[in-house]
Amino acid sequence: MTHAFDVVIAGCGIAGLSAAVSAAQDGAKVAVLERATFEERGGNTRWTEAFMRMKNENEVSDDFEEHFMDNGGHFLDPSLVQETARPYEEWPSIVKALSFTDPDVIGTLAEKAGPTLQWLKQFGITYSDMASYLITQSTTRISPVGGGWALVEALGKAAEDLGVQFFYETTADKLIQDDEGRIVGLKASNATNRNLRFMGSVVIACGGFQGNAEMMGRYIGTHAKYVRPIARGGYYNRGEGIRMALDVGAATSGDFTEYHAEPIDPRSGVSEPIVFMFPYGILVDKTGNRFIDEASAAVDAIYENVSRVINRLPGGVAYAITDAGLDDVPNWQRTVRSDEKPYEAGTLAELAAKIGVPAENLETTVKAFNAATRPGEFKPLEVDGLGTQGIQPPKSNWARPIEKGPFRAWPIASSCCFTFGGLRFNSQSQVVDHDGRAIPGLYAAGEVTGIYYGRYTGATSVLRGAVFGRIAGAHAASQIAQARSAAS
Incomplete structure (x- = not known):
């Protein structure tokens, strides 16, 4: 025809x-x-x-x-x-x-x-x-x-x-x-x-x-x-x-x-289930180790590179780890569009068990990160320069100790907006x-x-x-x- x-x-x-x-x-x-x-x-x-x-x-x-x-x-x-x-x-x-x-x-x-x-x-x-x-x-x-x-x-x-x-x-x-x-x-x-x-x-x-x-x-x-x-x-x-x-x-x-990459919660089936709160916590791989500066700049400038790095990790997944301090960030809920709730626990060991990460490794990672944080003013809605000292990879902004429960974790995978x-x-x-x-x-x-x-x-x-x-x-x-x- x-x-x-x-x-x-x-x-x-x-x-x-x-x-x-x-x-x-x-x-x-x-x-x-x-x-x-x-x-x-x-x-x-x-x-x-x-x-x-x-x-x-x-x-x-x-x-x-x-x-x-x-x-x-x-x-x-x-x-x-x-x-x-x-x-x-x-x-x-x-x-x-x-x-x-x-x-x-x-x-x-x-x-x-x-x-x-x-x-x-x-x-x-x-x-x-x-x-x-x-x-x-x-x-x-x-x-x-x-x-x-x-x-x-x-x-x-x-x-x-x-x-x-x-x-x-x-x-x-x-x-x-x-x-x-x-x-x-x-x-x-x-x-x-x-x-x-x-x-x-x-x-x-x-x-x-x-x-x-x-x-x-x-x-x-x-x-x-x-x-x-x-x-x-x-x-x-x-x-x-x-x-x-x-x-x-x-x-x-x-x-x-x-491809244009975005960090998403792989558990979710909604459209664009983005997870953009990671600059206010740390990112760890399946072994419980950090692998990237989570906050080198404003989130809109870095999320694509972070997503691509996550894609190259074993299993193509990472976990964003936060504590109760996340609630100090005004309207942080806007930055997560997954319809799945985060994993939550009273201790890091319990959280590690829920996400399948070795508890000892996660606790060691968080302890080293906390020791590298330094005093300063936390300004959640602007690049604040509150970075770590003496740790690799560094965290350049919004670096505060992760020490107070409840501890929360979101799995993050890389999605493709377009090629x-x-x-x-x-x-x-x-x-x-x-x-x-x-x-x-x-x-x-x-x-x-x-x-x-x-x-x-x-x-x-x-x-x-x-x-x-x-x-x-x-x-x-x-x-x-x-x-x-x-x-x-």
Whole structure:
């Protein structure tokens, strides 16, 4: 069965919906393919609070571009990086296809973030800097009221009102090229037909590969077996979008060996069961030993690295240990979203038995830690410099003795918000090949694209989906309009 459209979009999260609405506003006939049911549409977006690294509704944070560039790649050839100082059109092909954080793309993201947030407001979206689970922060953030769910519902309705057709429980499988190599559609399948064809320019917006165990093992490595998607929507992201594009010669970008990690309670089945209180206690492995500075900076700046280190521990699990002093932290309960209660005991030995850690080791670890703490003022809502002395690893902030019951422990494992590796694309959201040339008729936006290396630039993923989804839809629609004008 063949369906004819101007623009075909694989994915129904913020990137796909932004592309759909943008293209439809410009007069294109649009289809959206979504693997999930209507009730679960929206991918990761549906489940996120959708933080945005903004000072306000019009301006990105002061550290926005700097943070991206500080995490632009690993041991990049400086002679190639220097080429990016020239206009994009003059970049050599190897630079246009290089796997690194493209400053032209990041510049576009920073420039278009404010206008895109204003564009979203016409669909009823409002913004707030309301309190979140981050009770200490190193940058500025706002979020849409209602989070990602509000984005999906508002843009979904707008798309439907504009005549966009949705095909649920339908999975994109393969891109279709004409004789000149232009992308003219894609093949897809659903429960009753494995040979569906949707003709039109294609926007790939169907996420990364965190829901695909084979790809996680291939790219992330052996400890991927301990990693699960942060929320239900991530299980639908199985990497077909990346694979389809690679099959037609797309270049890659982003670090395929890493992912945006968050510390979660593995006992919990709720969406994003984060455990962010660990800076106010200590972290121990299964043997009862500390292994990391639990509070080297504000929690929003360190939780990803802490989660990755935990993933590499035996069994991929650690335990956050606290005492009654945790209750001195205002609103610490906001930092834990597990629906499972912590393990609790009157003594460390009893707590160790409950979590399966050698009691003698845990008691020795806590005794050594307590001896390394020093007097000072405890300031729980700011980086206070109250660190340990003479112990490795150190604890740089909020270091107080763990000595008064009740003692509590939360298990922590690493979860995957999204994978870093994806498709290389330009500032017009066009997917490029290994010579840096745009593949005609093919666009990508959102988590399927690769722009992150090293540390995730927090609160930018929903932004990139909205910005480049909107750009992709508008550019694809304009190309269709130009083709029709030329033909007439």
